[in-house]
Amino acid sequence: MGHSVTIPLQVNQKRLTGVTIRKLPAKMRDGSQTVKSGSRCRPAKRDGAGGKRLGEKYFEKRRWDRGGPFFVVQTTERLSFFKALLVLGNGSFFVPLPKKIMKEKISQQSGYQTEILRREESTTFSALATEYATSFWAGAWKELLIDSEGNQYGTYGQDGEIYPETATLLSENNLTPFSDWPVRLWQLAGEGKLFQNGLPLRQFWSLERASEELLGFIAEGPTGYGGEILLLKDGSGQIAGFTAYTVGREPQTGRYLAQKRFPYQELVLPDSKPPLATTLEELLNNLYPEKKIGIYLDFAISENKRGRGLGSQLFDLRLNRLVELGTEVIVGRTIKTSPAQYYGNYLARGMTPIAYDPTNPDKAVFAIKVDEIKPRLIKS
Numbered sequence: 001m002g003h004s005v006t007i008p009l010q011v012n013q014k015r016l017t018g019v020t021i022r023k024l025p026a027k028m029r030d031g032s033q034t035v036k037s038g039s040r041c042r043p044a045k046r047d048g049a050g051g052k053r054l055g056e057k058y059f060e061k062r063r064w065d066r067g068g069p070f071f072v073v074q075t076t077e078r079l080s081f082f083k084a085l086l087v088l089g090n091g092s093f094f095v096p097l098p099k100k101i102m103k104e105k106i107s108q109q110s111g112y113q114t115e116i117l118r119r120e121e122s123t124t125f126s127a128l129a130t131e132y133a134t135s136f137w138a139g140a141w142k143e144l145l146i147d148s149e150g151n152q153y154g155t156y157g158q159d160g161e162i163y164p165e166t167a168t169l170l171s172e173n174n175l176t177p178f179s180d181w182p183v184r185l186w187q188l189a190g191e192g193k194l195f196q197n198g199l200p201l202r203q204f205w206s207l208e209r210a211s212e213e214l215l216g217f218i219a220e221g222p223t224g225y226g227g228e229i230l231l232l233k234d235g236s237g238q239i240a241g242f243t244a245y246t247v248g249r250e251p252q253t254g255r256y257l258a259q260k261r262f263p264y265q266e267l268v269l270p271d272s273k274p275p276l277a278t279t280l281e282e283l284l285n286n287l288y289p290e291k292k293i294g295i296y297l298d299f300a301i302s303e304n305k306r307g308r309g310l311g312s313q314l315f316d317l318r319l320n321r322l323v324e325l326g327t328e329v330i331v332g333r334t335i336k337t338s339p340a341q342y343y344g345n346y347l348a349r350g351m352t353p354i355a356y357d358p359t360n361p362d363k364a365v366f367a368i369k370v371d372e373i374k375p376r377l378i379k380s
Contacts, residue, residue, distance in 0.1 A: 117229040125211070128214060128229070131239050133206065133207055139303050140337065145189050148200070154166060173188070173195070227295075228321070229243070230314070232317075240301065243299040255293060259279055261295055265277070265279060280365060284367070329368070332367075336362040350374035352367070354366065
């Protein structure tokens with residue numbers, strides 16, 4: 001006979017042999033109590049859970065005392081609530097949350113909703129392409145505008161100030177930094193009406209090129225990756241961020257797609273200084289020969305939505321989704337100049353660099369087996 005333990009949604013859940021997870025109603029059918037909103041979590045008393053009540057300090061540190069939704073973990077052996085948290089928090093297997101639950105989680109915590117795109121949908125896709133061209137890469141990457149000499153123009157630097165050359169551009173064109181000024185500059189460049197020192201500027205990302213890039217993530221066949229796009233939307237339906245990812249159906253396919261996305265012909269390995277004449281595909285074959293590989297293709301938060309913790313939430317949702325799709329190894333690339341990603345997401349979740357870009361040592365390819373993923377500790 002099985003036993004069950006009440007688990008709050010915020011716990012980073014892991015897969016255990018013989019364990020199933022189901023949503024917990026307000027009361028169990030046998031009348032046992034469940035955790036009420038705002039109360040400290042307790043095991044269900046009459047369902048064989050047993051176990052001790054967790055201390056208040058522990059809950060405050062992890063923020064696991066919030067109201068539901070909650071789950072029951074059913075096991076083949078008696079498992080205390082405290083032991084369940086330890087196992088689920090530090091165990092070696094990851095349980096992906098269903099899409100419905102992922103939406104519920106992020107909307108409860110931040111008022112945002114998620115949507116998965118697997119094909120082009122006119123309204124949503126057009127809005128995403130516009131955001132891709134005008135916001136996602138306009139800050140640190142300076143991919144808003146470009147002149148005939150290859151000089152790039154962005155919006156805000158890391159100090160939060162408009163880039164000097166862009167401020168000059170606004171002044172020369174009699175524009176003030178109103179709320180949607182990046183979109184307006186981008187539109188003027190597309191119309192051939194934006195100049196710097198008498199030279200015309202053009203859009204770094206045209207709407208057409210941005211659409212082609214995004215379509216490639218979800219397109220099947222030799223031109224695409226056959227993946228998904230996960231959107232993050234605010235309460236008004238505006239796009240706040242996106243991420244694209246894919247999973248190779250076979251180990252060989254996953255390695256091929258990783259090489260396609262990160263086409264290195266030589267790499268610097270962690271234990272070697274000179275670059276080695278090896279491709280990422282070859283390296284993955286050596287490290288994970290029979291593993292099903294998932295690849296992080298792209299990721300961004302809209303410029304006006306940053307600094308709110310949305311990047312970490314979206315990173316975790318993508319990770320959950322990849323595991324849900326059957327991934328055994330996850331591969332991605334990031335750079336140290338994006339510390340929120342490099343340290344706050346990749347390293348924080350247990351991913352480790354397996355190789356470095358030979359032309360930029362700050363740029364690293366990360367990988368991790370899903371049974372090595374670390375839970376995210378939520379600060380109080």
